[in-house]
């Protein structure tokens with residue numbers, strides 16, 4: 001499938017106040033396929049805005065290669081930029097203008113047909129309020145107006161830097177609906193965020209950046225699955241039995257597969273069974289069939305009161321991969 005966006009080995013260094021070199025981007029890679037909402041996720045200061053500004057020719061990189069819609073940039077930017085809509089800095093609008101006036105002005109300045117204004121207002125769901133002054137708009141409505149302005153030229157690729165920043169849950173849901181509509185109409189969307197929940201709610205796939213480097217990428221579900229390890233939480237009727245249960249599970253996992261397939265851990269599983277004892281439960285990883293846990297423990301006269309998959313959300317993966325790093329590239 002064609003990549004709408006390709007970045008490889010992107011580097012950007014800044015000089016700190018004492019002349020020291022700071023790597024905002026340190027060999028960053030990213031690939032976005034057509035027809036999806038791609039989340040660009042990373043802690044504050046990890047290099048998201050620098051990446052997007054570099055893509056749009058607003059910052060000169062120190063190395064690496066980039067292509068938008070198959071065209072190398074910044075070389076082909078003058079050609080390709082017509083096909084890209086972007087909001088990288090939060091745009092300021094004249095508070096006394098209505099949405100219609102704002103967009104008409106932008107359309108005229110950008111050589112866009114005036115009929116496009118009601119069309120984008122409709123796309124972002126602002127038609128009802130299009131005649132009201134922008135200063136009466138909620139933050140969510142202003143964000144949608146910003147998206148509308150980026151959609152005027154019918155971009156194939158829409159780039160939004162932290163579009164959900166400051167939005168309440170209802171605003172984020174609106175944003176999600178809008179993104180889905182855009183993808184359905186053939187636009188590819190890249191949106192950055194430092195907040196997991198937003199990416200999880202809105203995006204199909206994700207690139208996670210920390211300290212100017214890609215640390216993982218892929219479909220949201222796959223990224224989460226790859227880091228969930230199929231963990232199970234096991235509680236027993238008696239907490240005092242946890243050590244015995246731990247021993248029984250480890251011993252059973254080490255025993256060569258019994259003839260009955262039902263009672264063995266999945267032999268194809270590459271990860272060995274591991275057991276971690278917590279205060280009031282066990283965390284068991286590497287087991288393909290949860291029933292194996294119940295049977296193994298029952299065989300040792302230990303009775304399970306809860307057996308549930310450990311749900312991993314993107315936040316856990318993010319913390320695991322970034323080590324909870326919020327300081328970014330200050331090296």
Ligand SMILES: Nc1ncnc2c1ncn2[C@@H]1O[C@H](COP(=O)(O)OP(=O)(O)O)[C@@H](O)[C@H]1O
Nearest residue numbers: 014024043044045046047048049050328329330
């Ligand atoms: N103009 C600049 N001058 C110096 N350092 C910068 C500049 N812009 C960004 N940085 C640094 O580059 C790193 C990445 O910043 P940024 O791309 O804004 O991260 P994010 O958007 O992920 O929060 C940070 O350490 C930031 O301080």
Ligand SMILES: [Mg+2]
Nearest residue numbers: 048049050161
């Ligand atoms: Mg930023």
